[in-house]
Amino acid sequence: MNKAIAAACCAWCVIGTASAQNYPSKAVRIIVPYPAGGTSDILARLLSAKLNELFGQPIVVENRPGANGNIGADLVAKSAPDGYNMLLADLGALTISPSIYKLPFDVVRDFAPVTMVTYSPHLLAVHPTVPVKTVKELVALAKSKPGLLNFAVSGIGGAPHLAGIAFEAQTGVKWTYIPYKGGADAIIGLASGQADAIFNGMLATYPHVRSGKLKLIAVSSSKRVASIPDVPTVAEAGLKDFETGSWQGIVAAAGTPKDVVGRLNSEIARILGTPEMKENLAKQGAEVYTMTPEQLGNWLKSEIDKWAKIVKAAGLKLE
Numbered sequence: 001m002n003k004a005i006a007a008a009c010c011a012w013c014v015i016g017t018a019s020a021q022n023y024p025s026k027a028v029r030i031i032v033p034y035p036a037g038g039t040s041d042i043l044a045r046l047l048s049a050k051l052n053e054l055f056g057q058p059i060v061v062e063n064r065p066g067a068n069g070n071i072g073a074d075l076v077a078k079s080a081p082d083g084y085n086m087l088l089a090d091l092g093a094l095t096i097s098p099s100i101y102k103l104p105f106d107v108v109r110d111f112a113p114v115t116m117v118t119y120s121p122h123l124l125a126v127h128p129t130v131p132v133k134t135v136k137e138l139v140a141l142a143k144s145k146p147g148l149l150n151f152a153v154s155g156i157g158g159a160p161h162l163a164g165i166a167f168e169a170q171t172g173v174k175w176t177y178i179p180y181k182g183g184a185d186a187i188i189g190l191a192s193g194q195a196d197a198i199f200n201g202m203l204a205t206y207p208h209v210r211s212g213k214l215k216l217i218a219v220s221s222s223k224r225v226a227s228i229p230d231v232p233t234v235a236e237a238g239l240k241d242f243e244t245g246s247w248q249g250i251v252a253a254a255g256t257p258k259d260v261v262g263r264l265n266s267e268i269a270r271i272l273g274t275p276e277m278k279e280n281l282a283k284q285g286a287e288v289y290t291m292t293p294e295q296l297g298n299w300l301k302s303e304i305d306k307w308a309k310i311v312k313a314a315g316l317k318l319e
Contacts, residue, residue, distance in 0.1 A: 023260050027058040029085050030250075033072025034154070035065045037184030039201035039246050039286075043117055044088045046280070050271045065181045068155030069093050070101060077105035081255030083264065086114065090201070091249040092159035095303035099311040100157035107304060111251040113296035115265045117272065120286040121221035121245040122163050122199040123206060124234060125214040130196050135218050135237035138197065142173035151175035152186040152195035157316070160186070162307070163199040163220060163244035165314050170239045190214060201246030202285030220244040225285050247289075249296060261293050 028051070030044045041063060048059040064072035069089050079085035094107055105111075124135070132138045142149050153161040156179045164175055175197070180186040183200050190198045191213040198205070199220065206228075209216045218234045219225050222243045234242045250268065252261065269290040271277060278288050291299065 023083055023263065024055050024057045026084065027060055028055070028083070030059060030061050031072045031076050031085060031087050032061060032063050033065060033069035033087065033089050034063065034182030035184050036063050037187075037204065038154070038182045039120065039204040040089050040248055041184070042203055043248050043286075046277070047088070047117070047268065047271065050277075051267070054267055054271070067101070068097060068158050069182075070097055070103060073097075074104050076251070076253060077110040079253045081112070081253040081257075083252055083256050083260040086250050086252050086264070087111070088117070088248065088250050090159055090246050091116070091251075091300065092245070092247045092303065093155070093157070095300055096157055096159065096162060096307045096311070098304055099308045100316065108297075108301060110254050111300075112254050112256040112261050113291075113293045113300060114250040114252055114261055115268050115293070116247065116249040116289050116291040116296055116299070117268070118203070118248045118281060118286040119245055119289045120202040120248075120284075121219045121225065121243075122160060123202050123209065123216055123285075124167075124197070124199055124218045124220065125190070125205060125209060125216050126197045127190055127193055127195070128212065128215045129193070130215065132217065133215075135232075135234055135239070138217060139171045139173055139237075142171075142175070146174045147176050149173075149175055149197060150178050150195040152178050152180060152190045152198040152200075154183040154186045154200065155179055155181070159244065159246060160199040160201075162310065165316065166242065166244065166310075167199070167234070167239070169314070170242065187214070199244065201248075203246070203281070206285055219285075227283055227285055248286075249291075251296075258293075265290075265293055 032040045032044045044061045048061050051059045076085050076087040132141055151164050178195050183204050187208055189195050208214045218232050220234050272288045
């Protein structure tokens with residue numbers, strides 16, 4: 001290496017280090033690729049308040065809904081790789097999308113994994129006027145009216161949609177899917193009577209159960225949720241190994257400096273690890289579930305492969 005190149009490399013290292021040490025020196029955006037009020041939006045606003053206190057810089061939550069979260073994801077994928085734009089989204093949906101959509105980005109190549117944030121099971125809920133109280137009763141009703149029960153989903157190809165498809169596959173029912181722009185809109189659609197049933201993340205859905213706008217039938221976790229122990233799992237109704245949910249996580253643009261990613265990872269993990277945050281989320285049915293960037297990168301790859309097989313077996317195609 002000649003002296004000029006060596007000097008340039010040293011200068012770059014110094015600049016990179018200084019940049020990481022001073023990060024953040026301006027406002028940071030957390031892009032939520034769904035409308036306000038959904039699981040990702042709730043988490044982003046909880047985290048932004050804590051990060052603002054920690055960093056002393058504005059942490060701005062910006063909703064960029066559309067295309068099952070892919071519009072907001074594309075915005076972050078194409079942003080400057082400096083850590084000032086992050087995507088907080090349902091990473092389950094993000095890993096399903098490559099099998100459903102022709103994407104303008106590559107989930108593995110174009111993102112720098114930061115951390116997983118939470119896992120919350122889906123709630124299987126119905127409109128209060130639907131005359132069922134159990135999974136078996138819902139299955140019987142749906143079978144008596146094939147294709148006539150409307151199933152609200154946060155978007156075609158999202159995790160709640162795939163949960164509905166998995167439910168169909170195990171029970172033999174047939175839904176008519178009504179796609180919305182996000183989980184919050186899907187909940188509103190169900191509560192207003194536009195739809196009959198839904199699978200959606202507990203964090204965003206349970207407040208509407210408590211208010212009486214929705215009737216809760218079951219949870220999609222492998223075991224009952226501690227905060228609602230009387231509510232059975234879908235698997236308890238005979239749907240073997242049925243487990244779905246909302247995996248919320250954070251990624252940045254590929255090429256974001258590793259030390260910036262590392263700082264974000266450690267600070268977010270520290271915030272999520274506080275008793276206050278754990279208790280707050282647990283009451284709402286969300287489990288703190290952090291990962292290292294490397295672990296999240298491996299998780300994304302394995303989930304993309306898993307969903308590709310499921311989507312192919314289901315013959316799911318966009319109409």
